[in-house]
Amino acid sequence: MTPISGVLPEATNHAADIDYIFKFMAVAAMAIFLIVEGFLLYFVLKYRMRPGDDPEALGSNIHGNTRLELVWSAIPALFLIVLSGMCYKVYFDIIAPHADAYVIDVTASQFSWTCTHPEYNVTEYSSCHMPMGEQITLNLKATDVIHSFWVPEFRVKQDAVPGYPTRMHFETTRVGTYHLICAEFCGVGHAYMRANVYVMTKSDFLAWIKQQQQAQAAPVGQVSFKKDIETLFAAHCMACHISNNLGGLSLATYNGLLKGGAIVPGSVFKAGDHKDSVIWKIIQPGTGQPGGNRMPLGGPYLSSHDINTIAAWIDQGAKNN
Amino acid sequence: MATAAIGLGVPDHAQSRGGSWAWVRRYILSTDHKVIGLNYMYTSIFFFIIAGLFAEVIRMNLAQPGSKVVSPDVFNQLTTIHGSAMIFLFTIPMLVGGFGNFLMPLMIGAGDVAFPRLNLLSYLLFPPAGIIMFLGFLFGGAAQAGWTSYPPISIQTPPGLPHDYGQICWLVSVIFVGVSSTITAINFLVTILNMRTRGMSFHRLPLFIWAMLVTVILTLVVTPALAGALTVQLLSIVFGIPFFDPAKGGNVLLWQHMFWFYSHPAVYIMILPGMGIISEIIPVFSRKPIFGYKAIAYSSAAIGVLAFLVWAHHMFTSGIQPWLETYFMFATMIIAVPTGIKVFSWVATLFEGKLRLESPLLFALGFVSTFTIGGITGIFLAAVPVDLQEHGTYFLVAHLHYVLFGGSVFAIFSGLYMWWPKMTGRMLNEKLSKLHFWLMYISFNCTFFPMHIIGLLGMPRRVADYDPQFGAFNLFISISAFVLGASFLVFFYNAAVSLARGEKAPANPWGGRTLEWTVPSPPGHGNFARVPVVSGGPYDFTKPAAWFGPTPTEGSEELT
Numbered sequence: 006m007t008p009i010s011g012v013l014p015e016a017t018n019h020a021a022d023i024d025y026i027f028k029f030m031a032v033a034a035m036a037i038f039l040i041v042e043g044f045l046l047y048f049v050l051k052y053r054m055r056p057g058d059d060p061e062a063l064g065s066n067i068h069g070n071t072r073l074e075l076v077w078s079a080i081p082a083l084f085l086i087v088l089s090g091m092c093y094k095v096y097f098d099i100i101a102p103h104a105d106a107y108v109i110d111v112t113a114s115q116f117s118w119t120c121t122h123p124e125y126n127v128t129e130y131s132s133c134h135m136p137m138g139e140q141i142t143l144n145l146k147a148t149d150v151i152h153s154f155w156v157p158e159f160r161v162k163q164d165a166v167p168g169y170p171t172r173m174h175f176e177t178t179r180v181g182t183y184h185l186i187c188a189e190f191c192g193v194g195h196a197y198m199r200a201n202v203y204v205m206t207k208s209d210f211l212a213w214i215k216q217q218q219q220a221q222a223a224p225v226g227q228v229s230f231k232k233d234i235e236t237l238f239a240a241h242c243m244a245c246h247i248s249n250n251l252g253g254l255s256l257a258t259y260n261g262l263l264k265g266g267a268i269v270p271g272s273v274f275k276a277g278d279h280k281d282s283v284i285w286k287i288i289q290p291g292t293g294q295p296g297g298n299r300m301p302l303g304g305p306y307l308s309s310h311d312i313n314t315i316a317a318w319i320d321q322g323a324k325n326n
Numbered sequence: 327m328a329t330a331a332i333g334l335g336v337p338d339h340a341q342s343r344g345g346s347w348a349w350v351r352r353y354i355l356s357t358d359h360k361v362i363g364l365n366y367m368y369t370s371i372f373f374f375i376i377a378g379l380f381a382e383v384i385r386m387n388l389a390q391p392g393s394k395v396v397s398p399d400v401f402n403q404l405t406t407i408h409g410s411a412m413i414f415l416f417t418i419p420m421l422v423g424g425f426g427n428f429l430m431p432l433m434i435g436a437g438d439v440a441f442p443r444l445n446l447l448s449y450l451l452f453p454p455a456g457i458i459m460f461l462g463f464l465f466g467g468a469a470q471a472g473w474t475s476y477p478p479i480s481i482q483t484p485p486g487l488p489h490d491y492g493q494i495c496w497l498v499s500v501i502f503v504g505v506s507s508t509i510t511a512i513n514f515l516v517t518i519l520n521m522r523t524r525g526m527s528f529h530r531l532p533l534f535i536w537a538m539l540v541t542v543i544l545t546l547v548v549t550p551a552l553a554g555a556l557t558v559q560l561l562s563i564v565f566g567i568p569f570f571d572p573a574k575g576g577n578v579l580l581w582q583h584m585f586w587f588y589s590h591p592a593v594y595i596m597i598l599p600g601m602g603i604i605s606e607i608i609p610v611f612s613r614k615p616i617f618g619y620k621a622i623a624y625s626s627a628a629i630g631v632l633a634f635l636v637w638a639h640h641m642f643t644s645g646i647q648p649w650l651e652t653y654f655m656f657a658t659m660i661i662a663v664p665t666g667i668k669v670f671s672w673v674a675t676l677f678e679g680k681l682r683l684e685s686p687l688l689f690a691l692g693f694v695s696t697f698t699i700g701g702i703t704g705i706f707l708a709a710v711p712v713d714l715q716e717h718g719t720y721f722l723v724a725h726l727h728y729v730l731f732g733g734s735v736f737a738i739f740s741g742l743y744m745w746w747p748k749m750t751g752r753m754l755n756e757k758l759s760k761l762h763f764w765l766m767y768i769s770f771n772c773t774f775f776p777m778h779i780i781g782l783l784g785m786p787r788r789v790a791d792y793d794p795q796f797g798a799f800n801l802f803i804s805i806s807a808f809v810l811g812a813s814f815l816v817f818f819y820n821a822a823v824s825l826a827r828g829e830k831a832p833a834n835p836w837g838g839r840t841l842e843w844t845v846p847s848p849p850g851h852g853n854f855a856r857v858p859v860v861s862g863g864p865y866d867f868t869k870p871a872a873w874f875g876p877t878p879t880e881g882s883e884e885l886t
Binding site: 012030065066067068070092095149153162187194 | 621
């Protein structure tokens with residue numbers, strides 16, 4: 006039970022409190038472990054029958070010691086009361102909301118995270134930027150199944166439950182890039198439902214916000230397969246198309262796009278011509294899509310910005326860039 | 327006629343009719359608790375092997391990051407069925423249906439259980455229930471939402487199928503197993519309360535019986551709650567009734583409360599009989615009484631009561647109200663106290679003993695050492711602020727395997743080695759038994775201890791793939807897991823040789839003082855030629871073994 010703060014940085018105000026309790030418990034656990042296992046091993050070695058001992062020999066008739074039994078019941082009980090008290094205090098600190106916190110709305114769906122900054126009307130997919138040194142409130146929402154927002158460096162976790170909004174409160178205390186991991190089983194893409202969390206200084210954060218606002222307003226420029234298209238696929242398509250079980254199509258690799266599916270065979274795009282590309286036609290509203298169903302099957306559907314991004318990528322040559 | 331190595335000393339009346347189907351009447355349709363108990367054991371071990379093989383495939387997939395030994399949906403089916411089969415088709419039936427059936431009537435001096443035909447019904451529900459769980463693989467995929475089966479993921483229809491047949495199979499299967507368990511619980515409760523032999527007061531009961539008593543009361547109360555939850559989920563899948571659909575007025579967390587109300591007591595159902603087994607083995611192999619008989623007995627009862635009151639510690643991150651979280655945290659911490667009392671009592675029993683380090687004791691001590699670690703990590707998980715980091719990660723996977731494998735499985739093997747002579751009439755090879763122990767003990771710790779570390783560092787559970795930084799740990803874990811699987815081959819070889827040509831077992835090879843050792847190995851139909859009369863406790867080694875024979879004796883020193 007090694008303390009983990011040496012290996013995993015503490016990136017919120019709660020992390021230090023939690024690591025403290027962990028260390029306290031780790032010391033107690035070591036003590037209990039050494040006492041119990043120590044006596045077990047000692048007695049085994051000391052009282053074992055050795056060759057040459059009388060095989061009919063009995064052990065002593067000791068079958069109780071009221072004082073000892075009271076002591077070894079009372080000491081753990083006392084320790085647990087103290088531990089509960091410590092945890093109670095830290096728990097209420099963790100869940101306490103702050104009136105002036107910076108709010109981010111987090112939506113979890115199979116299999117990606119979407120973060121919206123309502124104050125600036127900026128939405129980001131599969132990433133989450135936060136300002137450092139501020140109280141943050143995350144409003145968690147799930148659209149389909151239960152997910153769980155977990156950043157190990159933050160030391161806190163909260164389920165996102167459909168129909169039941171939940172919240173997290175913490176103060177960011179360390180600039181860096183951290184890992185957002187889904188910690189509640191949510192289906193075939195559970196292991197891949199990850200994102201980066203970027204904690205930036207306030208000025209860097211505001212600069213990023215400004216850049217996003219400009220990009221979201223601007224027309225689509227140069228599109229990168231790895232940066233833009235794969236992110237879109239991860240967010241909207243990989244629930245089903247992560248291997249080729251469904252429609253025979255895997256969108257996990259560039260080759261998967263070239264191969265196409267079983268229901269609609271052949272490459273999903275025609276380089277240079279988005280209007281004649283399966284992947285563009287299949288995400289259009291209305292009817293008449295290749296294969297007969299609009300994708301993603303059952304929604305939520307791609308925004309026009311995302312559809313335009315895919316169209317632009319195809320027109321720019323649909324390269325593996 | 328020649329009795330099979332695992333047959334009974336005296337043929338029961340069902341066999342006397344002869345004919346080519348006599349073996350069915352004798353070995354499958356017998357109402358003798360010993361035959362039923364052994365049948366539970368064979369069926370449980372069969373499912374243990376399959377669930378264990380699934381675990382090996384899981385570990386093959388996880389040996390390296392990015393490996394795709396199986397696709398993610400198959401991986402999820404494997405993890406779901408591994409957990410579900412180990413719990414519902416191995417641990418509970420083996421301990422309650424297997425050991426409970428075989429030993430309980432013998433230990434209380436009864437000829438059989440109170441309702442032998444009902445006992446047979448309980449058993450006959452079990453193999454079909456197990457098969458139904460696996461049928462899902464033939465119908466588009468077995469259940470794949472984890473053994474906890476949380477909606478909405480568990481009730482999402484897999485793309486391409488009109489219904490989630492695998493999930494329906496899982497629900498039906500667990501309902502059947504639950505019915506079987508509930509019937510057994512009633513049967514055992516009536517038996518223990520009403521059929522104890524003369525002189526066997528509650529304070530002269532073997533501790534295994536105390537454990538079984540609490541276990542069956544728990545089973546009786548909470549299994550119907552599980553049946554309710556499963557039925558509700560089944561109705562929501564088959565008829566679309568929106569119990570768990572918030573858009574139509576349902577509530578997602580409803581399932582979690584209903585499910586854990588059963589499943590938390592279920593973990594005590596899975597450990598208490600095992601603890602009972604350990605309490606029987608340590609005194610016999612230390613040649614002295616158990617330390618703290620009353621403390622162990624009453625702490626089992628305390629655990630039974632507290633078991634009902636702690637279920638939402640599985641839900642600390644689910645968004646329940648803060649006052650509930652603090653209550654469940656306190657209650658969960660309290661339950662550590664009676665558990666600790668037992669561990670200290672077992673270790674204290676060794677003090678000034680004359681320890682025979684034979685395989686039953688080795689497995690029992692293995693149990694104490696690994697269950698202690700599992701209990702300690704349970705306290706880490708009970709502490710809500712720390713649970714926020716550990717829930718849903720490999721830390722939890724480590725904890726659950728330390729208590730369920732390090733606990734229940736080690737206890738099961740401890741019991742198998744202890745009562746093998748009584749059940750089969752043969753001895754096992756002690757050298758092979760010890761080899762099995764050491765291989766299993768060392769590889770078990772190598773497999774599951776590292777999981778604590780990767781869980782804390784960021785590896786969630788139920789994942790088919792993981793961040794490459796955990797590659798080295800996972801490879802080490804997977805290799806250890808293969809050794810762990812291989813260790814069971816030693817047991818099966820030992821068992822096969824024993825059944826085929828093992829040394830014939832005497833009535834009391836270990837010098838025990840409980841009533842099952844006073845009858846032949848294996849016992850005849852009806853168990854006791856004469857009603858045994860008990861005038862002392864079950865751990866008094868100062869009296870010679872013959873004193874505990876079928877004839878009544880004087881002297882009534884009561885062991886406190």
